[in-house]
Amino acid sequence: xxxxxxxxxxxxxxxxxxxxxxxxxxxxxxxxxxxxxxxxxxxxxxxxxxxxxxxxxxxxxxxxxxxxxxxxxxxxxxxxxxxxxxxxxxxxxxxxxxxxxxxxxxxxxxxxxxxxxxxxxxxxxxxxxxxxxxxxxxxxxxxxxxxxxxxxxxxxxxxxxxxxxxxxxxxxxxxxxxxxxxxxxxxxxxxxxxxxxxxxxxxxxxxxxxxxxxxxxxxxxxxxxxxxxxxxxxxxxxxxxxxxxxxxxxxxxxxxxxxxxxxxxxxxxxxxxxxxxxxxxxxxxxxxxxxxxxxxxxxxxxxxxxxxxxxxxxxxxxxxxxxxxxxxxxxxxxxxxxxxxxxxxxxxxxxxxxxxxxxxxxxxxxxxxxxxxxxxxxxxxxxxxxxxxxxxxxxxxxxxxxxxxxxxxxxxxxxxxxxxxxxxxxxxxxxxxxxxxxxxxxxxxxxxxxxxxxxxxxxxxxxxxxxx
Numbered sequence: 001x002x003x004x005x006x007x008x009x010x011x012x013x014x015x016x017x018x019x020x021x022x023x024x025x026x027x028x029x030x031x032x033x034x035x036x037x038x039x040x041x042x043x044x045x046x047x048x049x050x051x052x053x054x055x056x057x058x059x060x061x062x063x064x065x066x067x068x069x070x071x072x073x074x075x076x077x078x079x080x081x082x083x084x085x086x087x088x089x090x091x092x093x094x095x096x097x098x099x100x101x102x103x104x105x106x107x108x109x110x111x112x113x114x115x116x117x118x119x120x121x122x123x124x125x126x127x128x129x130x131x132x133x134x135x136x137x138x139x140x141x142x143x144x145x146x147x148x149x150x151x152x153x154x155x156x157x158x159x160x161x162x163x164x165x166x167x168x169x170x171x172x173x174x175x176x177x178x179x180x181x182x183x184x185x186x187x188x189x190x191x192x193x194x195x196x197x198x199x200x201x202x203x204x205x206x207x208x209x210x211x212x213x214x215x216x217x218x219x220x221x222x223x224x225x226x227x228x229x230x231x232x233x234x235x236x237x238x239x240x241x242x243x244x245x246x247x248x249x250x251x252x253x254x255x256x257x258x259x260x261x262x263x264x265x266x267x268x269x270x271x272x273x274x275x276x277x278x279x280x281x282x283x284x285x286x287x288x289x290x291x292x293x294x295x296x297x298x299x300x301x302x303x304x305x306x307x308x309x310x311x312x313x314x315x316x317x318x319x320x321x322x323x324x325x326x327x328x329x330x331x332x333x334x335x336x337x338x339x340x341x342x343x344x345x346x347x348x349x350x351x352x353x354x355x356x357x358x359x360x361x362x363x364x365x366x367x368x369x370x371x372x373x374x375x376x377x378x379x380x381x382x383x384x385x386x387x388x389x390x391x392x393x394x395x396x397x398x399x400x401x402x403x404x405x406x407x408x409x410x411x412x413x414x415x416x417x418x419x420x421x422x423x424x425x426x427x428x429x430x431x432x433x434x435x436x437x438x439x440x441x442x443x444x445x446x447x448x449x450x451x452x453x454x455x456x457x458x459x460x461x462x463x464x465x466x467x468x
Contacts, residue, residue, distance in 0.1 A: 007049045019273050043230075072145055079154060085140070163178070165206055173201055173206070176282050224271040224273060263296065294325050305351070325366075335359050360447050360454065398458050405453045
C-alpha cells in the first residue's frame with residue numbers, strides 16, 4: 001500500500017501489503033540502488049511514520065526521485081540485452097564493417113517499428129554510420145520507451161502498454177487487472193454502479209517488470225515472501241540467479257528444480273506469482289513448507305520420462321509429480337497413466353515399470369499408509385503369477401489380466417478388480433496373501449492393486465533377476 005507521509009523530507013511510504021506492492025518494492029529498490037538514490041527501509045528506522053500499517057515492512061522515499069527520464073535510463077541499463085538500438089550502436093563503434101555486420105545493422109533497424117520509422121528510408125552501407133548514430137542519440141528516449149513498452153517479454157507482458165508512466169488511472173495497469181473504463185466498470189461494480197468500482201493503481205506498478213525473474217523465459221516468476229524488504233530483494237535475486245543456472249527444458253521444469261534446491265533462502269510458506277507471455281493474466285502458486293520439504297525429498301529420484309500424447313500435449317513425468325507434490329495432490333492418476341503406457345512401447349517396458357514402482361512407493365509415503373508389507377507381497381505374487389503363466393504356456397494371458405485390472409482401476413470399479421485378481425489366483429493355483437488387505441478397503445489400499453498390476457510382466461525369470 002502506498003501512503004503519503006511527512007517524514008524528515010521523505011513523502012512516500014510503500015509497504016508490501018499484497019503481491020503487486022511487494023513486486024513494486026523490489027523493482028524500486030533496484031532502481032534506487034542503480035542511481036544511488038537515498039531511501040530508507042521501514043524496519044531499520046527507530047521512529048516510524050505516524051500512519052504506517054503495522055505488521056508490514058516497507059520503503060520510505062521521495063516521490064520526486066522517480067522521473068520518466070531516470071526510469072527510461074534504468075530500463076536501458078536493466079534490459080540492455082533487449083535494447084536493439086544499443087546493439088546497433090555497439091556495432092557502429094567499429095571503423096570498418098564486414099558484409100555480415102552491415103546486414104545485421106539493417107536487419108536490426110527493420111526489427112523494431114520505432115527504428116524503422118526513424119531510419120527505414122536510409123540503408124546502412126558501412127560509410128554512413130554517423131547518420132545512424134546521430135539519429136539514435138537524438139531520439140534515444142523515444143526509442144527506449146517504444147522498445148520497452150511494446151516488448152512481448154518486457155512491459156507489455158505485465159502491463160497495458162498505453163498506460164506506461166501514467167498516474168491516476170481509473171483501473172489498474174496490470175494485465176488481468178486492467179479493464180475498459182468506459183464499457184466494463186459497471187459490470188464489475190456492485191449493483192452495476194460505476195461509483196462503487198474501486199481500482200487500485202499507482203505509478204510504482206511500472207516497476208513490477210523489474211521484480212520478475214529472467215525475461216528470457218516465456219514464463220517469469222516473483223517470490224512474494226513479504227516478511228521484510230531485505231528478504232524480498234535477496235530471495236528474488238537468488239531465485240533468478242538459480243533459474244539462470246538451471247539447465248532443463250521448459251520454464252515450469254526449471255521452477256520446480258529451483259524450488260528443490262531453495263532451502264538456503266526459502267524456509268517457510270511462500271506465494272509465487274507467475275506471468276506467461278501466452279496468458280493475459282497472472283497466476284499464483286502457493287508453496288507450503290511441508291510440501292516443499294517433500295519436493296526436496298524427491299531430489300535424486302529418477303523420474304525422467306517424456307512421452308508425446310498428441311500434438312498439443314507432452315506428458316512429462318517429472319513435472320507431473322513435482323506439481324502434484326506442491327499442490328498436495330496424490331499420484332493415483334499418474335500411476336494409472338504409467339500402467340497404460342506400459343502397453344504403448346515394447347522397447348521401454350522395463351523402464352516404465354521401474355518408474356511406476358517408484359511412483360507407487362512415493363504415493364504410499366505421501367498417504368502415510370503402512371502397507372509396504374502388502375505392497376512387497378503384491379509384487380512377489382505378481383512376478384510368480386507371471387512365471388507360472390509362462391510355465392503353463394499361457395504367457396498371452398499376462399497382458400490380458402494386466403489390462404483387465406488396469407481398466408477396472410481406471411473406472412474405480414474395485415469389485416471388478418477383485419474378480420479379476422481372484423480369477424488369476426484360481427488359474428495359477430496360488431494364494432495371494434496381499435489380497436485380504438485390498439479386500440478390507442479397496443479405495444484406501446488401491447496402491448496394492450497398482451503394485452500387483454505393475455508386477456505382471458512377460459519377462460522371464462533370468463531377465464527379471466538381471467533387471468532387479
